[in-house]
Amino acid sequence: GDVIEKDSDIFGDGVNVASRIEPLADKGGICISNEVYRSISAQKDILTASLGEYELKNIVEKWHIFRVFLDKDEYQSWAEKSFSQKKIFERKSKTLKRVVFTLFFLVIILVNIPLIKASYLGYIQSNNINDLYENIQVVIKINRLNENVSLxxxxxxxxxxxxxxxFFNSGSATLDTNKSTQVLIIITELINSFDGFVEINGNTDNMTAPKRFKLKYRNNFELSGARVA
Structure with a gap:
């Protein structure tokens, strides 16, 4: 653009752009815009290198900036330094990616440990239940307990x-060993073989017990509780 000189000072769009580019140059170095580069690119004795695009203060679009070198030695020194810095950046970038990936992987594992554990325990529990069910079926069949047992x-x-x-005589909470020994031994063996939760319940109504049992139990509910215990 036009350059205006006034009172030993200069003004103009080109001056403004130059003042924005100046901080990008090293001490004693020269940086130029893309427009200037195009005008000198045909001169083989002028060595230049692209520094990439930069956002300049108070200028809307990005500007492609080039560096001008005074001689081949300066250019070679800059090229070697830039190459070394690029390699260092690539190594750091790879290291950072590995760290981020590792952390992400660990987070995924930590988040899913409860789910994996629950799934595994559920799988084991399901297998245990299936095995126990099959064993009970075999025991019932071998001991001909189909009429006395519901599964x-x-x-x-x-x-x-x-x-x-x-197990019990009518109105009694005392085991009748003559009736229960065989079945209790079988049930005990099955329970001991099962690695899981076992719950024993007694079910009955809450009707008033016959008069001959009232000395011990007021109703069938109390009698059932005593039998379970």
Whole structure:
């Protein structure tokens, strides 16, 4: 652009651009815009190198800046230094990527550990339940307990129901060993072979117990609780 001289000072668009480019040059160095570079690029004795695009203060568009070298030695020194810095940057970049990837991988693992653990435990529990169910079926069949035992399986549980008449005499909470020994031994062995939660419940109504049992139990609920205990 035009340059205006006034009172030993100069003004103009070109002067403004030059003042923005000046800080990009090293001490004693020369930097030029793309327009200047195009005008001197045909002169083989002038050595230049691209510094890339820069945002200049108070100028909207990015400007492509070039560096001018005084001689071949200065150019070679700059090229070697730039190459070395580029390699250092690439190494740091690769290291940073590995660190970020490792941290990301660790976070993923830490976040999913509870899910993996729950899934694994669920898998083990499911296998244990299936194995126990099959073992109970075999035991029931071998010992011909089909008429005395009810077996039911869901996704997470097994329900084994045995009438109290197979363990207790009417109105009593004391085990009848003549009736229960065989079944209790079988049940105990099955429970001991199962690595999981076992719950024993007694189910009954809350009707008033017959008069002959009232001295010990007010109702069937109390009698059932005593039998479970």
């Amino acid at each position: 039911k399986k869901t996704k997470d549980d097994i329900y084994l129901s045995i009438p109290t008449s197979g």
